[in-house]
Amino acid sequence: xxxxxxxxxxxxxxxxxxxxxxxxxxxxxxxxxxxxxxxxxxxxxxxxxxxxxxxxxxxxxxxxxxxxxxxxxxxxxxxxxxxxxxxxxxxxxxxxxxxxxxxxxxxxxxxxxxxxxxxxxxxxxxxxxxxxxxxxxxxxxxx
Amino acid sequence: xxxxxxxxxxxxxxxxxxxxxxxxxxxxxxxxxxxxxxxxxxxxxxxxxxxxxxxxxxxxxxxxxxxxxxxxxxxxxxxxxxxxxxxxxxxxxxxxxxxxxxxxxxxxxxxxxxxxxxxxxxxxxxxxxxxxxxxxxxxxxxx
DNA sequence: TTCCACTTGCTAATGATTTGCATCTAAAAA
DNA sequence: TTTTTAGATGCAAATCATTAGCAAGTGGAA
Numbered sequence: 057x058x059x060x061x062x063x064x065x066x067x068x069x070x071x072x073x074x075x076x077x078x079x080x081x082x083x084x085x086x087x088x089x090x091x092x093x094x095x096x097x098x099x100x101x102x103x104x105x106x107x108x109x110x111x112x113x114x115x116x117x118x119x120x121x122x123x124x125x126x127x128x129x130x131x132x133x134x135x136x137x138x139x140x141x142x143x144x145x146x147x148x149x150x151x152x153x154x155x156x157x158x159x160x161x162x163x164x165x166x167x168x169x170x171x172x173x174x175x176x177x178x179x180x181x182x183x184x185x186x187x188x189x190x191x192x193x194x195x196x197x198x199x
Numbered sequence: 200x201x202x203x204x205x206x207x208x209x210x211x212x213x214x215x216x217x218x219x220x221x222x223x224x225x226x227x228x229x230x231x232x233x234x235x236x237x238x239x240x241x242x243x244x245x246x247x248x249x250x251x252x253x254x255x256x257x258x259x260x261x262x263x264x265x266x267x268x269x270x271x272x273x274x275x276x277x278x279x280x281x282x283x284x285x286x287x288x289x290x291x292x293x294x295x296x297x298x299x300x301x302x303x304x305x306x307x308x309x310x311x312x313x314x315x316x317x318x319x320x321x322x323x324x325x326x327x328x329x330x331x332x333x334x335x336x337x338x339x340x341x342x
Numbered sequence: 343t344t345c346c347a348c349t350t351g352c353t354a355a356t357g358a359t360t361t362g363c364a365t366c367t368a369a370a371a372a
Numbered sequence: 373t374t375t376t377t378a379g380a381t382g383c384a385a386a387t388c389a390t391t392a393g394c395a396a397g398t399g400g401a402a
Contacts, residue, residue, distance in 0.1 A: 180339070262391095279388090
């Protein structure tokens with residue numbers, strides 16, 4: 057039994073979210089799914105779209121999808137938003153020299169959320185984000 | 200032996216950084232030290248300064264201080280930068296309902312940085328940031 | 343007290359996001 | 373299939389935080 061192809065997966069994603077499967081949205085999600093393996097900026101996505109969707113549309117679609125939890129907005133770069141498709145829980149390692157971002161599967165102890173919830177007296181902790189800042193191998197060589 | 204007062208601490212901080220102790224900088228640091236206990240936006244600081252320093256000066260001073268590592272720029276809010284005086288290592292818990300930010304002293308296992316460094320093949324990891332997102336008690340009641 | 347590199351306060355750019363609006367179009371209904 | 377319309381898109385203009393440019397001040401070393 058063959059695995060459904062990427063395009064189908066995208067359609068299903070949109071259908072499940074009760075969003076219209078417009079060509080623009082399909083392409084944008086397709087790009088997030090196949091062309092990028094790291095958080096990308098709206099500008100980058102728009103460039104990858106080669107004129108098939110407007111920059112404004114990209115902003116709107118990403119906003120819609122992130123409100124639905126299908127896309128995550130990453131707050132690392134303080135002057136532009138980065139987005140990634142919400143997949144498996146993971147974190148990021150950022151090279152402070154070249155800006156490269158790597159996915160990190162290592163996570164904190166599962167009990168940490170609850171421990172923190174008690175210490176700050178929150179009603180609940182829904183998620184957490186963890187970023188590591190350092191220098192990647194390429195940049196270390198260059199310096 | 201009395202502990203040096205806040206103003207003196209601020210002077211020492213500026214002197215150690217080889218920066219001119221202008222009234223504007225002194226007040227801004229004083230505000231970070233005494234009036235705020237959470238990351239604040241430049242706008243907030245400027246308001247607290249009640250006209251004693253320009254918004255542009257605040258931006259420049261914060262930039263200078265963060266380049267020296269005396270102030271930390273927090274990337275949580277994706278549409279405005281937040282700053283805090285660099286003190287003890289800590290993290291943050293953010294209420295996604297009201298935006299309130301609490302300091303979190305709990306940290307990850309000390310060996311995590313090294314573990315991640317190896318997994319992403321970085322030359323080094325210099326720091327990490329950890330944010331918890333949830334709902335504070337007040338907001339939970341309101342909902 | 344003098345002098346000058348460092349600072350500050352304006353004002354005018356920038357640059358990323360948003361918003362308004364007329365025009366389309368996906369897809370539910372007939 | 374055709375009709376119908378709520379939801380989408382594209383373009384242009386408006387926002388808003390952050391930066392730059394510059395002339396006018398001023399810490400603080402000499």
